[in-house]
Amino acid sequence: MTTLSVTRATLHKDLRMEWRSKDAINSMLFFALLVVVIFSFAFNPTAEESRSIAGGLVWVAFLFAAVVALNQTWARELRNQVLDAYRVSPAPPNALFVAKALGNFLFVVVLEVLMTPLFVVFYNLRSVGPVWQLVVVALLGTWALVVNGTFFAALSIRTRSREIMLPLLLFPISIPAVLAMVDATTSILTGEASPDFWIKMLAVYDLVFTAVCLLLFESVLNAE
Amino acid sequence: MKQLFIAFIVLTLGLLAYSTYQALYVAPTEQTMGDVQRIFYYHVPSAWTAGVCFLVNFLASVVYLWKRNTASDALAAASAEVGMTFCTIVLITGPIWARPVWGIWWTWDARLTTTLVLWLIYVSYLMLRRFSAGGQTQVLAAALAIFGFVDVPIVYMSIRWFRTQHPSPVMGGGENSGLDPVMLQAFFWNLLSFTCVGIVLMVLRYRLQRLEENVEAKHAAVALQGGSR
């Protein structure tokens, strides 16, 4: 009950602050745009080829862009050391985690919605398989990146050179999720295979790591 | 205690010599692969030992988060490093074996890839230990260890599936194709000796960690008396 209200309040506050500064979304968007452009120079694919590599390109672009956003979320709490105000309050730590993860989820989803048309245009994409499956993969995959990303971003603010630490910790753990997202996306785009296994795998990954994050977040938040 | 450990080291060295002898001279030459197959006697026990180390690392990390005792953190640090060492051996000897047998250095098959990912995860673990300051290291490292351990089965599962979908290049032989009893015997000797080497290294690394903690404690005592300013 209190967890829910604190989560809601924190999410509301984060969205309002992001709306006012637009730090995360702007840097994220521009970064993803750069990746798209550079990739299209680097690979210069035909329509047929692009269909089979697009899954990889799209998700690598989103992964890098998400890291930019993830670093932002806690940076905001470290300015003026506001995080201390949360930590001295009786509010449950997991409420903070869930709010941050949901906020990041929203940011990355917005990014994806804005970037997808660009990908479609630049790479001449057209899906052979059903598009609604892409949406499912995107939602599950984004949560997979964001839930661990939020956790490891919180973990790396306790280390030296924190902005470098986040990808170093996040990428190895995310390998199965990235593999699943990329392969599922490719399967749907080319229509050659069923993405069912990957979707189930992403769901399992999401469940398992959400549980692990919730279990360990308090220890990490208070590690000082 | 110290004498016991020295006796254990001597025993381990003896075992290692004997098991290497078994692997090189006693075990018969495999028919299709020839002498290359003997790499297996080092490769697989290394993988096993790495696995044991990472299991120890996971358990020690869980105990640390629960009890917050420095001993289990030291064990976690020790097992991660030793596990990394054996994992490195696995990753190097694997391609050396693959090249003459399969004609390629590397294939993205489930076992290889999982080992690589495992290695990456524990590299990041050791980096985290290095990059975080003072009293925070232990909690952060323990948390990451749990993530890593939970991740490994998922990695294995996903890559298995990835491979069945995209068939990999020629995968002849493999070690499960009905081992000769003499081969099996050589294999178990090596398994035993490598496990002992792993234990020796872990104990040494653990003691090193404890010694370092001791030095820190001495410094702390000096600082407490007010000499450090």
Added chain:
Amino acid sequence: MTGPEALKAAYIVTWVVLLGYLGTLLGRFRKVREEMKDLKRNP
């Protein structure tokens, strides 16, 4: 790379890695011991 060469290479690599790690361990032991001695002499 032929069979026997590969075999030799793999065994040597294994030994090098193990001994190398042992070497770094012993080096660190020496450093810690020195530091300890230093502390006892001049706290």
Added chain:
Amino acid sequence: MTGTTDSPAEPVIVLEQLVKFFGRFAALRDISDRFAAGRLYVVLGDNGAGKSTLLRVVAGLMEPSQGSVTLLGTRKLREVAHRVGYMGHAPLLYDELSGMENLRYFAGLYGLHNDSVGSNAMQMVGLDPELLRRVGQYSQGMRQRLSLARAVLHDPDLILLDEPFSNVDVHSARAMAAVLGHVRDNGKTIVVVTHQAALIEGVADDFVHMSAGQIVRREAVLRRAVTTNSGAEAVR
């Protein structure tokens, strides 16, 4: 209220053999002490004497390396978090939000959802709750006053303040000191870490001197000066 150092009542803060290391540096060196209820303590000392560290450990933001802290009768500091207020060295406020938006959020963390909580706190420190500008545009004095409002908005029994007067104009500092005196008169315990003792002398009950990670001296102000400013009590 008499000015004895040791109140017979149960002390609000009990420190037992408190030690805190940062690597090899001992920031707190074996501190054992008690702080009684209803008094305003001023902790003085040079930079690096361990004042801020002590406050962070007491607030539960940092685990001590050795020893223990007992707050309001318990060692489980989280259980009494709602009775403790902490004002950090940094403002602990969101620059992108207005004063009321900040306070509304922080009140929510304490389960207080009534807007009057925030506006009362703002009025108490002499700020207008209607102020729309964001905290990033506040003057340093206003920011520190809002920070004080944040620390006390849930009406805590124990208030910990870290350098509340840093970079604050004399007017704001006086206002804040008066607020603190008033809160103390309502029976709350206050610990102020500062190196600007002059600004709070008028309302202080005890001076606690720290040096090199230890509490070296404590002095009680025997005659409580009424909240008019009287610098005569300067205990230096």
